[in-house]
Amino acid sequence: MAAGLLVVLSGSAAQAATLPVGARSLESVNHPGRYVRHLDYVGRLDPVSSGSTTQTKLDATFTVVNGLASPACYSFQAKNGQFLRHRDWRLRIDANSGDPIFRADATFCAVEGSVAGSVSLASYNNPGRRIRHRDFTLWLDAYQDTAAFRTDSSFRIAAPWAPKTNRGPAIPGLFADPHLTMFNGRYYLYPTTDGYASWSGTYYKAFSSTDLVNWTDHGVSLDHGPDVSWADNSAWAPAVAARNGRYYLYFSGGAASGNTAKQLGVAVADSPTGPFRDALGRPLVRGDQFSGGQAIDSMVFSDDDGQSYLYWGQGVARAVRLNTDMVSFDPAQVRTITPPGFNEALFVFKRNSTYYLMWSENDTRSEDYRVAYATGTSPFGPWTKRGVVLQKRLEAGIKGTGHHSVVRAPGTDTWYVAYHRFAVPAGNGTNRETAIDRMEFNSDGTIRPIVPTL
Numbered sequence: 001m002a003a004g005l006l007v008v009l010s011g012s013a014a015q016a017a018t019l020p021v022g023a024r025s026l027e028s029v030n031h032p033g034r035y036v037r038h039l040d041y042v043g044r045l046d047p048v049s050s051g052s053t054t055q056t057k058l059d060a061t062f063t064v065v066n067g068l069a070s071p072a073c074y075s076f077q078a079k080n081g082q083f084l085r086h087r088d089w090r091l092r093i094d095a096n097s098g099d100p101i102f103r104a105d106a107t108f109c110a111v112e113g114s115v116a117g118s119v120s121l122a123s124y125n126n127p128g129r130r131i132r133h134r135d136f137t138l139w140l141d142a143y144q145d146t147a148a149f150r151t152d153s154s155f156r157i158a159a160p161w162a163p164k165t166n167r168g169p170a171i172p173g174l175f176a177d178p179h180l181t182m183f184n185g186r187y188y189l190y191p192t193t194d195g196y197a198s199w200s201g202t203y204y205k206a207f208s209s210t211d212l213v214n215w216t217d218h219g220v221s222l223d224h225g226p227d228v229s230w231a232d233n234s235a236w237a238p239a240v241a242a243r244n245g246r247y248y249l250y251f252s253g254g255a256a257s258g259n260t261a262k263q264l265g266v267a268v269a270d271s272p273t274g275p276f277r278d279a280l281g282r283p284l285v286r287g288d289q290f291s292g293g294q295a296i297d298s299m300v301f302s303d304d305d306g307q308s309y310l311y312w313g314q315g316v317a318r319a320v321r322l323n324t325d326m327v328s329f330d331p332a333q334v335r336t337i338t339p340p341g342f343n344e345a346l347f348v349f350k351r352n353s354t355y356y357l358m359w360s361e362n363d364t365r366s367e368d369y370r371v372a373y374a375t376g377t378s379p380f381g382p383w384t385k386r387g388v389v390l391q392k393r394l395e396a397g398i399k400g401t402g403h404h405s406v407v408r409a410p411g412t413d414t415w416y417v418a419y420h421r422f423a424v425p426a427g428n429g430t431n432r433e434t435a436i437d438r439m440e441f442n443s444d445g446t447i448r449p450i451v452p453t454l
């Protein structure tokens with residue numbers, strides 16, 4: 001992880017600045033009362049006040065999120081789901097195509113602005129240029145070391161003009177496949193970093209919370225680039241388990257060349273937030289090791305007797321006892337446990353002596369991506385399918401609800417489910433966001449239909 005960003009500009013050094021994520025408005029430093037907004041998809045600096053129309057306020061509100069091209073920088077998502085980006089040196093908003101050029105064009109690195117508390121936004125892929133207003137339109141101009149340029153390119157991060165209309169995702173930005181768990185009385189969330197064409201992301205972040213509402217971003221916990229020799233891309237579906245004071249992150253990875261089949265790895269750390277290091281220097285499950293299905297979407301369930309089990313697979317579901325080192329197993333003992341309707345994203349937990357096997361059905365690009373489950377009497381089953389328990393809610397604009405995880409609030413029978421959905425609005429199967437809702441049981445132990453909420 002980059003500890004900080006130092007943008008060196010012709011003749012002047014700019015200090016990296018940290019932005020609060022979440023909904024914000026950006027006010028001009030030298031034209032107070034004027035804010036960054038989009039009009040007909042083009043960036044402008046326009047007056048906004050309490051008397052402005054709702055549309056103007058919406059157009060002047062952005063959600064500050066994890067940079068689409070780099071976690072050290074930021075992207076700005078408009079209320080319609082599109083992102084602020086530069087094109088032909090103009091600022092405008094566009095839908096995220098997920099390709100590297102778009103992601104870079106839509107990523108800005110914050111440096112200190114001209115007055116205390118203000119920021120200036122340097123382009124990620126043209127670091128010598130900054131967002132600047134000129135004739136009240138927004139441009140990406142080459143930095144000039146003048147007082148006029150510095151103030152034209154400085155903005156105060158203000159309260160959002162558009163009121164919040166729903167809870168929004170659990171964490172701002174594009175994150176999928178959330179693994180929600182608890183260590184030492186604190187909730188931890190490990191998602192896939194989303195927003196990449198073909199899900200080609202390369203790093204994982206860790207988040208933590210005491211209340212499932214306010215989350216701390218602990219930054220990058222594992223990055224395939226520098227940290228994993230055998231995987232370059234497809235940083236998917238992290239799952240973390242603890243044993244003897246150490247934390248094990250199970251993950252999927254693909255190689256840019258050579259063996260292109262996805263493989264599973266395991267990394268280890270002394271803290272739940274990392275940094276994690278590749279425990280083996282090779283895959284835990286090779287892409288060609290078992291015939292049928294893809295080696296992705298691992299998760300670990302630890303039973304009351306301390307025995308841990310590894311589950312994984314797409315197309316074919318597999319399970320095996322993990323050795324006590326948490327980084328090896330006996331390949332001869334691997335069982336196939338594919339339930340009817342299974343596609344991917346296995347999750348296992350236990351409640352009142354009943355084992356619950358859960359999984360996702362259909363393709364993550366489909367609005368019908370959904371969660372189903374079975375119950376059983378052991379970590380290997382036998383399993384009885386109970387049906388679909390979480391699915392789209394079109395009347396609320398919620399689609400593609402799947403790849404979930406489950407956690408119990410300590411000392412209670414209160415359960416929560418974290419899952420991803422198409423980002424609301426304007427998301428799709430590669431622009432997904434993480435949500436958390438309650439999961440409740442009937443008296444016979446079956447799971448009540450989960451109502452996904454905004």
Ligand code: FUB
Pocket residue numbers: 176177192199236237252296297344345364403
């Ligand atoms: O996020 C990449 C892939 O999409 C995951 O591995 C699957 O479970 C699906 O959510």
